[in-house]
Amino acid sequence: MSIWTRISEAISALAKGESLAEVFDKLRAPPERSVAFAIAVIALGAKMAKADGLVTRDEVTAFREVFHIPKSEEANAARVFNMARQDVAGFELYAERINRMFGEERDAIRDLMEGLFHIAVADGEYHPAEDAFLSRVAEIFGLDERAFRSLRARFVPDAAPDPYEVLGISPEATLEEARAAWRALVRETHPDRMMARGVPEEAVKLAEKRLIAVNRAWEEINQSAA
Numbered sequence: 001m002s003i004w005t006r007i008s009e010a011i012s013a014l015a016k017g018e019s020l021a022e023v024f025d026k027l028r029a030p031p032e033r034s035v036a037f038a039i040a041v042i043a044l045g046a047k048m049a050k051a052d053g054l055v056t057r058d059e060v061t062a063f064r065e066v067f068h069i070p071k072s073e074e075a076n077a078a079r080v081f082n083m084a085r086q087d088v089a090g091f092e093l094y095a096e097r098i099n100r101m102f103g104e105e106r107d108a109i110r111d112l113m114e115g116l117f118h119i120a121v122a123d124g125e126y127h128p129a130e131d132a133f134l135s136r137v138a139e140i141f142g143l144d145e146r147a148f149r150s151l152r153a154r155f156v157p158d159a160a161p162d163p164y165e166v167l168g169i170s171p172e173a174t175l176e177e178a179r180a181a182w183r184a185l186v187r188e189t190h191p192d193r194m195m196a197r198g199v200p201e202e203a204v205k206l207a208e209k210r211l212i213a214v215n216r217a218w219e220e221i222n223q224s225a226a
Contacts, residue, residue, distance in 0.1 A: 004073040006035045007042070027101070034195075037108070040098045041115045047091040048116055048133050061122065091133075095140040107188050109141045110151065114210060117155040126156045154213040163217035175225045182218035186211065 013023050027036035102108045116137065120130045131152075138148045150168035153161040164171045167181040187193065189207040 004069070007038050010035055010039060011042075036098065036101055037112060040094060040112055041119075043094045044091055044112075044116055044137060045119045048120060048130055092136070092140060095137050099141050106143075107193070109143065110147070110188075111194060113138060113141070113143070113151050114155075117151055118209070121155050121157065154210060161213070161217070163220040166213050166217035167221075175222070178218065178221045182214055185214045189214075 010023050010027065027039075098112065099109065113134070116134060120126060120134065134152075135148060138151075143151075146165075146168055149165050153165040162171075164173065164178075167178060167185065169178060169181045173181070189211050191207065194207060
């Protein structure tokens with residue numbers, strides 16, 4: 001059974017009245033956890049896309065970039081996305097449930113936030129309403145302000161990103177502390193580690209953008225110290 005068929009079945013259960021808790025309780029272990037991850041991106045992404053008052057073609061395209069959709073699965077994918085767009089009320093409940101599901105696995109939470117940022121900036125604008133939405137989701141996920149700013153710095157093209165914010169460290173950090181932060185982020189980005197924490201294979205491609213940003217940040221800090 002494909003991931004899209006399993007996602008479709010899970011969202012159908014929600015539409016038929018099954019509680020969010022009941023659905024997510026079935027998705028605690030691999031491979032079902034990848035389904036939970038995808039549902040979170042779908043539901044939260046659909047709600048966020050409406051935060052600025054309009055769901056654009058660019059945002060829908062961005063969703064397709066997060067999840068590679070085979071031709072044979074396009075009907076299932078369309079059904080899932082349309083259901084999420086029609087009823088995305090209660091995004092905080094989704095966020096709270098996802099946070100409990102992944103528990104202490106903060107890397108998986110950051111993976112999810114990266115998917116949402118990717119969708120938010122797809123139309124070339126980062127709307128204040130989207131920033132407020134993502135800030136609230138990050139709060140529910142237990143991410144502190146520095147972690148949120150680090151994620152935002154990698155995705156929002158309003159100015160040259162601060163390399164220290166990209167690495168999630170203080171500007172007063174030593175070169176060795178910066179190197180350690182850079183290496184940790186590179187390790188987290190390895191595809192095997194991402195898939196082990198429940199990120200669907202289709203969404204691992206988001207790590208490419210993270211890797212480019214953290215490598216560039218480290219190079220800038222290292223060069224400035226030379």
